[in-house]
Structure formats: structure tokens, C-alpha cells
Amino acid sequence: MIKTSEGIIVRNEKRKLELRVLSDKIINVFVSDKEEKRKDTIAIERKEYDIPKFTLKEELESILIETNSLKVKIDKNDLSVSFLDKNENIINEDYKGGVKFSETDVRCYKKLREDHFYGFGEKAGYLDKKGERLEMWNTDEFMTHNQTTKLLYESYPFFIGMNDYHTYGIFLDNSFRSFFDMGQESQEYYFFGAYGGQMNYYFIYGQDIKEVVENYTYLTGRISLPPLWVLGYQQSRYSYTPQERVLKIAKTFREKDIPCDVIYLDIDYMEGYRVFTWNKDTFKNYKEMLKQLKEMGFKVVTIVDPGVKRDYDYHVYREGIEKGYFVKDKYGITYVGKVWPGEACFPDFLQEEVRYWWGEKHREFIKDGIDGIWNDMNEPAVFETPTKTMPEDNIHILDGEKILHKEAHNIYANYMAMATRDGLLRIKPNERPFVLTRAGFSGIQRYAAMWTGDNKSLYEHLLMMMPMLINIGLSGQPFAGADVGGFEGDCNEELFIRWIEAAIFTPFLRVHSAIGTKDQEPWSFGKKAEDISRKYIKMRYELLPYLYDLFYTASQKGYPIMRPLVFEYQDDENTHKIYDEFLLGDNLLIAPVYLPSKEKREVYLPKGIWYDYWTGKEFKGESYYLVDAPIDIVPLFVKEGGILLKQQPQSFVGEKEIKEIIIEIYKGEEGHYLHYEDDGKSFDYTKGIYNLFEIGFKYQRGKIDIKFDRIHSGYEKGVKKYKFVLKNFDEIEEVKINGKKVDKEKCEVIL
Numbered sequence: 001m002i003k004t005s006e007g008i009i010v011r012n013e014k015r016k017l018e019l020r021v022l023s024d025k026i027i028n029v030f031v032s033d034k035e036e037k038r039k040d041t042i043a044i045e046r047k048e049y050d051i052p053k054f055t056l057k058e059e060l061e062s063i064l065i066e067t068n069s070l071k072v073k074i075d076k077n078d079l080s081v082s083f084l085d086k087n088e089n090i091i092n093e094d095y096k097g098g099v100k101f102s103e104t105d106v107r108c109y110k111k112l113r114e115d116h117f118y119g120f121g122e123k124a125g126y127l128d129k130k131g132e133r134l135e136m137w138n139t140d141e142f143m144t145h146n147q148t149t150k151l152l153y154e155s156y157p158f159f160i161g162m163n164d165y166h167t168y169g170i171f172l173d174n175s176f177r178s179f180f181d182m183g184q185e186s187q188e189y190y191f192f193g194a195y196g197g198q199m200n201y202y203f204i205y206g207q208d209i210k211e212v213v214e215n216y217t218y219l220t221g222r223i224s225l226p227p228l229w230v231l232g233y234q235q236s237r238y239s240y241t242p243q244e245r246v247l248k249i250a251k252t253f254r255e256k257d258i259p260c261d262v263i264y265l266d267i268d269y270m271e272g273y274r275v276f277t278w279n280k281d282t283f284k285n286y287k288e289m290l291k292q293l294k295e296m297g298f299k300v301v302t303i304v305d306p307g308v309k310r311d312y313d314y315h316v317y318r319e320g321i322e323k324g325y326f327v328k329d330k331y332g333i334t335y336v337g338k339v340w341p342g343e344a345c346f347p348d349f350l351q352e353e354v355r356y357w358w359g360e361k362h363r364e365f366i367k368d369g370i371d372g373i374w375n376d377m378n379e380p381a382v383f384e385t386p387t388k389t390m391p392e393d394n395i396h397i398l399d400g401e402k403i404l405h406k407e408a409h410n411i412y413a414n415y416m417a418m419a420t421r422d423g424l425l426r427i428k429p430n431e432r433p434f435v436l437t438r439a440g441f442s443g444i445q446r447y448a449a450m451w452t453g454d455n456k457s458l459y460e461h462l463l464m465m466m467p468m469l470i471n472i473g474l475s476g477q478p479f480a481g482a483d484v485g486g487f488e489g490d491c492n493e494e495l496f497i498r499w500i501e502a503a504i505f506t507p508f509l510r511v512h513s514a515i516g517t518k519d520q521e522p523w524s525f526g527k528k529a530e531d532i533s534r535k536y537i538k539m540r541y542e543l544l545p546y547l548y549d550l551f552y553t554a555s556q557k558g559y560p561i562m563r564p565l566v567f568e569y570q571d572d573e574n575t576h577k578i579y580d581e582f583l584l585g586d587n588l589l590i591a592p593v594y595l596p597s598k599e600k601r602e603v604y605l606p607k608g609i610w611y612d613y614w615t616g617k618e619f620k621g622e623s624y625y626l627v628d629a630p631i632d633i634v635p636l637f638v639k640e641g642g643i644l645l646k647q648q649p650q651s652f653v654g655e656k657e658i659k660e661i662i663i664e665i666y667k668g669e670e671g672h673y674l675h676y677e678d679d680g681k682s683f684d685y686t687k688g689i690y691n692l693f694e695i696g697f698k699y700q701r702g703k704i705d706i707k708f709d710r711i712h713s714g715y716e717k718g719v720k721k722y723k724f725v726l727k728n729f730d731e732i733e734e735v736k737i738n739g740k741k742v743d744k745e746k747c748e749v750i751l
């Protein structure tokens with residue numbers, strides 16, 4: 001055994017185990033059957049750790065490492081590892097020697113003690129993945145997002161294991177195609193591994209799911225605050241063309257008083273699908289169009305795919321060829337695959353120089369008035385090949401070394417998103433960039449928001465949106481959404497209404513639809529759908545301060561914005577499998593209707609008292625209820641002591657100066673809330689130019705004591721008026737704010 005500054009290295013005649021103690025609760029395990037160095041992928045953001053104090057005890061058969069929270073036992077014979085809590089209860093242990101190496105793969109067997117498995121990012125199916133077999137290989141999988149769909153666009157080789165006694169996470173930091181058998185093969189063990197690469201995983205202990213997610217994002221990074229406008233409603237279609245149509249859509253939003261912040265331009269804005277060009281026939285005066293959109297308060301996001309058309313007269317291709325920037329085949333010749341523009345080449349984003357080049361290509365676009373970039377087809381997708389991507393033996397260069405596509409495939413999109421984000425940051429250094437991606441790997445949250453690709457206008461896909469987005473959130477990516485209304489197929493009035501009612505509570509809110517399908521704007525399905533959509537989209541804008549606070553928390557702790565009930569109520573076992581309700585933050589519970597012709601739905605409310613958002617009716621938790629859900633109502637509940645922040649709705653973010661924040665306090669003995677405020681667009685907050693407020697209250701027998709405390713003061717232009725609205729309280733006799741009695745009818749703070 002060798003003691004290192006971070007842990008230990010132990011060898012037997014067959015293999016080496018390197019164990020690093022990265023915090024009291026995070027242990028990195030690296031097992032190898034050759035003399036090689038551990039290789040972290042792009043997923044791991046953290047480069048340095050505060051190595052905690054740990055003790056080491058060597059016995060005849062085993063080695064014991066002990067931190068403040070964990071004990072790790074290593075069997076000196078087979079180098080298997082067990083993780084125990086301080087009372088020596090096993091949290092997780094290797095099964096029959098643990099790691100196995102074979103010609104085709106490397107895998108690790110664990111004893112199956114868990115009742116539930118969550119995480120795994122973008123996967124079809126239910127929330128709990130126990131008993132399932134999953135694979136990670138980014139794939140352009142059109143429409144068939146159902147229980148049997150194994151591969152989708154993104155890969156998160158991360159899961160959370162949970163039983164009544166323990167919660168932990170495992171992140172397999174391996175970018176090759178990986179697999180996870182969570183008890184399908186056996187009820188005695190589960191296993192995970194990859195078809196290549198190393199057995200390099202992080203064991204993450206937590207007192208609950210929350211802490212595991214916090215620790216996992218401590219490793220893989222957290223979102224940085226997005227610009228406020230991307231929290232607004234976004235309208236997309238494949239494709240809005242020509243420019244007159246784009247302007248017409250924009251004007252209709254304003255005429256109909258339906259808030260909207262963003263319009264997307266899909267592939268047809270380009271000249272022959274050549275990236276970084278404009279179709280001069282259909283977008284003759286695109287600069288004028290962008291100007292007019294700006295005047296109406298719209299932001300514009302354009303699609304940018306990785307495939308560069310093979311055409312020597314086209315500057316992007318020519319430069320890429322001359323500089324040798326494209327991915328090569330196994331013979332070292334530039335690889336050509338078929339995508340939208342026909343034959344195309346793919347920049348090797350793994351190279352820093354290529355990323356820089358690509359990032360600079362956005363300069364003109366941004367100067368002309370484009371506000372954000374949408375990276376699609378970045379699995380990378382290739383048409384007409386059985387694998388839907390490029391050959392696994394294609395060559396990329398990472399850190400000066402050749403690696404094969406089978407290793408680069410799953411991380412390609414992260415490098416592309418990094419190229420885009422860094423480019424936008426260079427072009428406008430004090431403006432928060434917005435990048436949307438379809439493909440990705442763990443850690444993608446640091447570069448881009450994601451959407452879940454091509455779904456269909458089906459109730460099943462409305463339902464599936466919930467567990468999918470929830471598991472993506474538990475896998476470190478809080479900024480995610482689905483194509484609202486469904487991408488392929490014709491949506492209809494009722495489905496659109498029900499989808500909007502659910503989606504306004506998802507972190508990324510974009511309606512998108514495919515070519516040849518029925519129009520899918522909020523007014524496309526008649527007056528009823530238009531009115532109901534308006535009501536809910538306005539509600540989204542009303543709730544923006546609450547939503548932005550959740551983005552702030554996500555940026556600080558990695559917590560999901562859209563949460564499963566089990567995230568907040570882990571002790572309540574009824575929540576463990578609920579996939580068709582979710583929480584927005586910890587105060588608001590949403591139970592969307594996802595079946596046609598339903599006017600009621602069953603809702604489970606966890607522990608505590610809950611208030612119906614619409615009627616104020618009180619419900620006792622830990623029970624199931626059949627609640628009313630007529631077509632214009634999505635069942636919504638606020639927890640006792642819950643605090644919601646609201647503002648006046650507006651047509652787009654920044655339309656009006658926000659002069660007042662309404663703080664709704666729901667009855668309870670007490671409540672706590674953290675409110676964050678900044679300019680919503682720049683990086684000035686990193687210099688302390690933001691405000692942070694602690695809001696809380698205590699209530700007893702008719703008397704409420706409200707605390708409103710600015711704990712960080714830096715943003716002078718912040719809102720000055722905060723009005724408290726007391727919800728569901730019985731007769732209030734006395735209101736105090738910060739210890740001072742105030743008029744019951746005028747509960748407010750003026751700063």
C-alpha cells in the first residue's frame with residue numbers, strides 16, 4: 001500500500017486500486033489492470049480539492065480509511081471496496097470482487113441493497129430505474145420516446161441509489177458507451193460499466209438525495225445564472241420562414257397580448273443549410289427583421305448544427321479543410337457524413353484551436369442581433385448510417401493525443417457547447433450567453449440548457465416529459481424542457497392546453513413543432529386554447545421572481561428547479577415512485593392532467609397541510625385526493641408556510657420597470673425563503689452587484705411576525721417595494737414586520 005496526499009494506492013498481482021478521498025463524503029475509485037494514469041473526462045469541473053483529514057488502518061486482510069462521515073474498507077486480496085457509515089452499516093459494497101475486466105468491457109458489480117434508483121439523465125420511462133437496464137450513447141432517436149427506447153440524445157452515467165437507511169450516488173466518469181443493469185439480470189447484484197476506457201467512478205454519500213445532488217454538482221459543476229429573458233416563453237418551429245412570417249408571428253404575440261420573449265430560427269434561415277449563412281431569398285433583409293424584432297422586445301435564437309457543407313466555395317468548409325479542423329477517418333482523411341446540407345464535415349471540437357475558430361464564427365451573427373445559439377444534431381447525428389453517427393474508429397485529438405470516436409462520441413456535444421459559449425463570451429464579455437443543446441454528457445449544465453429532442457404530439461409524451469425532466473434535474477442539469485405541444489404530429493386544442501398548463505412550470509419553456517405539422521402557436525387551436533394559454537403564460541411571467549430564485553439556488557447548490565416529490569419528502573415512502581406530479585422549488589406542487597377528456601385527477605399530497613392554489617381549500621397531506629381539473633385548471637398546491645414571489649406580468653422580460661414584488665405567504669407556523677435579485681443580464685453580480693434577501697415568518701394565534709432582511713446589498717437599481725399578501729390565515733390580529741407593528745391592510749416594506 002502506498003499512501004498518497006489524497007488517499008492510497010493498493011496493488012495485488014492483477015490490478016491496482018487508487019482511492020482518493022476528495023471530501024468527507026466523496027471518494028474517487030480507480031481500478032486498473034495495467035499501469036496507466038486515471039483520466040477524468042470533461043464532466044469533472046473541479047480540478048482541486050480540499051482534501052479532508054482521514055485516518056488509515058492496515059490490517060492483515062484489509063485496509064480501512066475513515067473520514068468524518070464514512071468508512072471505506074478495502075479487501076487486500078481482491079481489492080473490492082465497501083462503503084460504510086460511521087456505525088459500520090454498509091451503504092454500498094462490491095459484489096464478488098467488484099471490478100471485472102474483459103476483452104470487450106470493464107464493469108463493476110455491486111450488491112443490490114437499494115429499493116430505488118434515480119438519475120441517469122435523459123431516459124424514457126418512469127422515474128425509478130430499479131430493475132432496468134440502461135445504456136449511454138448519444139443518439140438522434142426520432143419520436144420513439146417510450147419505455148423501450150434505450151438511447152436518447154444525452155448521456156449521464158450517474159445514478160442515485162436509495163433505501164430506507166442510506167442515499168448515495170455513483171458517477172462513472174467514462175465517456176465510452178456505458179451500461180447500467182440496475183437489477184434486471186439479478187436481484188442479488190447490480191452492475192455498471194463501459195465498452196472501453198477506465199473503471200473510474202466517484203462514490204458520493206449524502207444524508208439525502210439533496211445532498212447527493214449537491215455533492216455530485218460540486219464535482220461536475222453548476223449552471224451559471226442565465227439571462228432573465230430565457231426564463232420567458234419561447235416560440236419555435238421547423239421552420240419560421242420567410243422573414244415576413246417571423247415578423248407576423250412576433251406581431252401576433254403582441255397584438256394578442258400573449259407574453260413571449262424568444263423566436264427561434266430553424267435550419268431554413270440558412271443558405272442551403274450552410275452554417276453561419278443567411279438565405280438571401282427568404283431572409284433578404286434579415287438585419288432589418290432582427291431590428292424590428294428587437295423593437296418589439298423579441299430575442300432571436302438561431303440553430304447552428306455541427307455539419308459543415310462540403311463545398312470548397314463555402315468559406316467555413318474551406319477554412320476547416322485548410323486548417324485541418326475536421327474529424328478524420330481511421331486513415332487520417334477528413335470524414336464526410338450526410339446531414340442536412342448533404343455531404344458535410346464535422347469540426348473536431350475536442351481541440352482548443354477548433355473551438356476558438358468556431359466560437360469566432362458567431363461574431364458576425366451576434367453583431368447583427370442574434371441573441372442565443374441552438375446547437376442541434378450534435379450527438380453527432382449522421383443520416384443514412386446504421387449507427388446514426390460517424391464510425392467509432394474516426395479520429396479526434398484531445399490534449400494533443402489521438403482518441404477514437406468511440407471515446408469522443410458522448411462528449412462531443414459538451415465541447416461544441418463549450419466552443420459556442422466561450423465564443424459568445426468573447427464577443428460580449430459582460431452579457432450572459434444563452435446556448436441550447438440537444439446532445440450532452442454529464443457536466444453539460446456548465447455550458448448550455450437542454451431540450452429533450454423530437455417528441456410527438458401525444459398525451460404519452462406529455463406524461464413522459466415529467467419523469468424525464470425530473471431525472472435530468474437530479475443528474476445535475478436543472479435547465480431543461482421538452483418541445484411543448486410535441487414536435488412531430490399534429491397537436492390539438494386539448495392537448496396543447498394541457499401541455500402548456502404543465503410546461504409553464506418546467507425550467508425551459510419552448511413550443512416547437514416539425515415541418516408539415518399543424519401550426520402550433522398559442523392561437524392556432526381556437527379562442528379557448530388561446531385564452532387559456534395566455535392565462536398560463538402570464539402566470540409564468542408573474543412567477544418570474546420565484547423562478548429566478550430557483551435558478552439562483554441551482555447555480556449555488558446544483559438543486560433541480562423541477563423536483564420529484566421524493567427530493568423534498570424522502571421520508572415519505574409514498575413519494576418514492578411518483579413521476580406524474582412534481583414540485584417547482586419546494587413550495588409549489590403541480591399535478592398536470594395528461595389524459596384526454598379528464599376533468600379530475602388523483603393527486604398525492606405529502607406530509608403537511610396543502611392549499612389549493614385556485615380555491616384556497618385546505619388539504620391534509622399524506623393522502624390521495626381526486627381533485628377538480630376542468631380544462632382551464634391545472635391542479636396546483638402550495639405547502640403550508642410556503643412563500644411565493646410574484647410580479648406584474650409583462651409582454652417580455654424588461655418591457656416594464658418592475659416596481660413591486662408581491663410576497664405571498666401561505667398559512668403555517670413558520671416559513672423561510674431566500675430571494676435573489678440582480679440586473680438579469682450581465683456578470684456584474686460576480687462583483688457583488690446583487691441583492692439577497694432572507695424572508696421568513698412565524699405565526700401563532702392570530703399574530704404574524706414577518707422578517708425581511710437584506711443580507712447582501714449591492715444592486716442599487718433593485719425593486720424598492722415589497723408587498724406581503726397573507727393567504728389562508730384566519731383572522732389576523734397583529735402583523736409585525738422586522739419586529740414593528742404595521743397596519744394589517746398595508747403589509748409592505750419600502751426600501
Ligand SMILES: OC[C@H]1O[C@H](O[C@H]2[C@H](O)[C@@H](O)[C@@H](O[C@H]3[C@H](O)[C@@H](O)[C@@H](O)O[C@@H]3CO)O[C@@H]2CO)[C@H](O)[C@@H](O)[C@@H]1O
Pocket residue numbers: 140142237238266267303376377381438453454487512514515
Ligand atoms: O433542424 C430541424 C430539426 O432537426 C432535428 O430533428 C430532425 C432529426 O434530428 C432528424 O434525424 C430527422 O428525423 C428523421 C429520422 O431520423 C428518420 O428516422 C425518419 O423517421 O424521418 C425523420 C424526419 O425526417 O429529422 C428531424 C426533423 O424532422 C431537431 O431535433 C429538431 O428540433 C429540428 O427542428
